[in-house]
Amino acid sequence: MLKKQIIIILSSLFIxxxxxxxxxxxxxxxxxxxxxxxxxxxxxxxxxxxxxxxxYASRGYKFKGKYLKNExxxxxxxxxxxxxxxxxxxxxxxxxxxxxxxxxxSLKKIILKQKLEKxxxxxxxxxxxxxxxxxxxxxxxxxxxxVICGKKFKFKIDKNAGNETIYYxxxxxxELYLLFFSSKNGSNYFSQSKLTxxxxxxxxxxxxxxxxxxxxxxxxxxxxxxxxxxxxxxIPKVHKERIYLFALDNSKLINIFSHEIYSSSMKKNNxxxxxxxxxxxxxxxxxxxxxxLQKKLIKxxxxxxxxxxxxxSDYVYYENPIYFKFDSKKKVYKKFKYNKKK
Numbered sequence: 001m002l003k004k005q006i007i008i009i010l011s012s013l014f015i016x017x018x019x020x021x022x023x024x025x026x027x028x029x030x031x032x033x034x035x036x037x038x039x040x041x042x043x044x045x046x047x048x049x050x051x052x053x054x055x056y057a058s059r060g061y062k063f064k065g066k067y068l069k070n071e072x073x074x075x076x077x078x079x080x081x082x083x084x085x086x087x088x089x090x091x092x093x094x095x096x097x098x099x100x101x102x103x104x105x106s107l108k109k110i111i112l113k114q115k116l117e118k119x120x121x122x123x124x125x126x127x128x129x130x131x132x133x134x135x136x137x138x139x140x141x142x143x144x145x146x147v148i149c150g151k152k153f154k155f156k157i158d159k160n161a162g163n164e165t166i167y168y169x170x171x172x173x174x175e176l177y178l179l180f181f182s183s184k185n186g187s188n189y190f191s192q193s194k195l196t197x198x199x200x201x202x203x204x205x206x207x208x209x210x211x212x213x214x215x216x217x218x219x220x221x222x223x224x225x226x227x228x229x230x231x232x233x234x235i236p237k238v239h240k241e242r243i244y245l246f247a248l249d250n251s252k253l254i255n256i257f258s259h260e261i262y263s264s265s266m267k268k269n270n271x272x273x274x275x276x277x278x279x280x281x282x283x284x285x286x287x288x289x290x291x292x293l294q295k296k297l298i299k300x301x302x303x304x305x306x307x308x309x310x311x312x313s314d315y316v317y318y319e320n321p322i323y324f325k326f327d328s329k330k331k332v333y334k335k336f337k338y339n340k341k342k
Contacts, residue, residue: 031058031077040099045107046141052100059088064213065220066139108134108143115145119181122188123149127177135211137180137220137248144182146222148195148206150175178224178246180253193253195226195244207241214245214280215326216289221256222246239264243278249331257291257324257333273298283338284325291324291333 032054035043043051053068060081063069072078089097112134120129127149134143176195181188207225214221224244241262246253261276275296280289299315324333 031075034096035100037099040103043103045104045111045143048100048104048107049141052097052104055089055093055097055100060084064218065136066218067136067141069218111143112145115181115183118183118188119145119147130176131206131209133209133211135220135222137211137222138182138251139219142182142184144180146211147179147181148209148224149177149179176226178222178244178253180248180251182251189251191248191251191253193246193255195224214289215247215256216280216282216287217326217328219247225261227262238266245333247331254331256326256331259293261293269302271298271300271302273300283323288326288328290326290338292321293324294321295319 032051035051040048049068050071053063053072054075057063057072057075057078060079061084062080062082063072112132115134116129116132123129129147129149132145132147135146136143137146138144178193178195180191183189205227207227208223210223211220212223213219214223222245224246225241226244227239227241229239239262240260243257243259243261244255245257247256248254259276261278263272263274265272273296275298277294277296279292281292282288283290283292295318297317297319299317300312302312323336323338325336326332327334
């Protein structure tokens with residue numbers, strides 16, 4: 001009989017924990033507040049972000065961003081885990097998270113529209129905003145605007161670019177800028193950084209415009225990949241791709257890394273492709289991520305498929321990786337020699 005009672009008590013404790021509860025004086029206490037539909041609709045973006053974070057925290061999720069991480073660390077019950085998995089959530093929790101996320105994204109769209117309108121009025125139509133995203137890049141809990149912009153130009157939409165996406169091309173000499181815009185307490189803050197480009201008469205498009213914790217220092221960074229190719233018929237068909245990493249330092253954008261990661265040139269039936277495989281990894285034991293680049297060289301020869309039965313043949317060669325580590329003082333990635341431990 002005593003064994004059965006112990007089993008029942010342990011089972012009860014497991015149920016409380018598995019549903020985000022804690023045991024307190026023989027009563028179950030939910031670790032976070034469940035908002036009604038009306039409360040969700042009337043709450044601020046910051047409040048909803050924290051509430052959603054509390055649901056994740058109840059399962060031991062480890063937060064990267066400064067704002068939410070600091071808010072959750074205030075909770076005495078928070079115990080971060082290395083084995084967090086979305087499968088830990090119950091169906092009720094998943095449904096609640098879905099409701100919160102839907103309203104959060106709706107509020108972000110409203111904020112994005114408001115900030116874009118304000119930015120456009122300040123720029124006075126001098127440049128065209130091509131890509132815009134909201135991000136709490138400085139970790140203060142407020143969403144700011146990060147845009148890629150340039151001088152006025154005419155859009156040309158290439159509908160034959162493939163099924164995956166439609167690229168927006170432009171030609172001629174045009175400057176691209178990354179712009180950070182923050183508006184708080186009646187004051188506006190700007191920071192811009194020029195994105196370099198090829199100079200052989202080009203068309204360009206943004207391959208990616210992402211935000212993540214690439215350095216691994218708890219601060220958000222911006223990753224941009226720009227693809228360019230020649231429009232000059234006298235030059236062999238050339239495609240190039242360059243990656244940029246930006247961070248924010250005292251509301252100022254700084255370029256912490258830039259490198260060509262793809263190059264393809266075509267002459268008659270021969271193509272030379274240089275493709276850099278890129279990886280972010282903690283190699284030397286500190287809390288910062290290093291960058292690993294490894295060049296994959298492909299020499300490709302195209303055939304007449306009707307006579308040869310195949311489209312092309314490849315000769316593939318991998319070069320030794322090159323390594324970059326982050327200089328915290330100068331706030332830039334620098335090349336260094338890395339000896340693998342056997």
